[in-house]
Amino acid sequence: MAKIPAFAYLLVGALVAYVSLRIGETFTFFFYVGLVFLGIGLAKLLIGFLLRKKETKTEKKLEQPAKPANHIRYCPRCRSACRMFDYFCWRCGTRLR
Numbered sequence: 001m002a003k004i005p006a007f008a009y010l011l012v013g014a015l016v017a018y019v020s021l022r023i024g025e026t027f028t029f030f031f032y033v034g035l036v037f038l039g040i041g042l043a044k045l046l047i048g049f050l051l052r053k054k055e056t057k058t059e060k061k062l063e064q065p066a067k068p069a070n071h072i073r074y075c076p077r078c079r080s081a082c083r084m085f086d087y088f089c090w091r092c093g094t095r096l097r
């Protein structure tokens with residue numbers, strides 16, 4: 001699905017419905033199109049809200065078994081703890097990768 005934010009649907013829907021109402025009866029079709037867009041926007045908001053709730057739940061479950069020292073590696077020469085993304089040991093200057 002294309003990543004169009006829900007508020008964009010709401011905005012377009014409200015705009016189309018409003019404009020078609022102002023123009024007149026010949027544009028009632030567009031009024032319904034606007035309503036459909038409003039519905040899609042609301043549905044997207046709801047789905048996004050529900051998905052976010054699920055994500056935070058699964059994240060909490062995943063965080064517990066994860067080791068806190070995941071981003072730490074040890075220098076092969078002096079055994080001091082270095083950050084995972086460092087190229088050189090901060091203590092002895094040995095190349096880490």
Ligand SMILES: [Zn+2]
Binds near residue numbers: 078080
């Ligand atoms: Zn070192």
